[in-house]
Amino acid sequence: MQLCVALDLPSSKENLQLVQTLAKYDIWLKVGFRSFIRDGQDFLDKIKEINPNFKIFLDLKLYDIPNTMADAAEEIAKMDVDMFNIHASAGKKAMQTVMERLDKYEKRPLVLAVTALTSFDYHSFKEIYGTDIEEKAKEFALQSYQAGLDGVVCSVYESSMIKHETDKSFLTLTPGIRPFGEKSDDQKRVADIETAKKEKVDIIVVGRPVYKSEEPAKVVEKILQAL
């Protein structure tokens, strides 16, 4: 299992200070809406300047018509990122179009599909999708797998089931991790490291428990020891 730290701080300066503190660790760094909208490609370059071995996950959750998603995916493929994501609910056709368009790149980033956001509980998910999380996550995961994606974003509680329904090499990346039982904030389907291990998760995403800590490097060190 690998660790991905979310860089969701309010300024580029604070994010880069955090990255500097974590420079010696073999981890993924997640750049999401807040940081990418504000700081763009320049921010990605600065991360790689600190340590070119950091793996970058661009968490932009593309969701649009197939051609627009594929255009955006191609722009991402030209950047130096290692992984990005799209919404499975954009449909199988959109996912296939993205993967076909990335075919020509010798070294393309990994592509994951978002199944059910970890901020949904079972009731709020059903209100929107009209079905249970488990059922829909399975359907989305199968469609993503058939479309040729590399894996999915899901909660820890769907990870094992998704691997069983697809393939054990099909990646599961799980946000909503509270490594040692920290408060859940706006997350609903949260889990600790031990549960993530049991559920065969490939990459855990941890944001606030790291970047809101007084000593982020110590938290990362403790997580890495527990993986």
Ligand SMILES: O=c1ccn([C@@H]2O[C@H](COP(=O)(O)O)[C@@H](O)[C@H]2O)c(=O)[nH]1
């Ligand atoms: O289903 C999802 C998809 C993405 N996220 C993102 O992960 C981090 C989690 O941060 P925490 O502070 O550890 O809660 C955040 O950037 C989300 O945008 C997610 O939480 N759930």
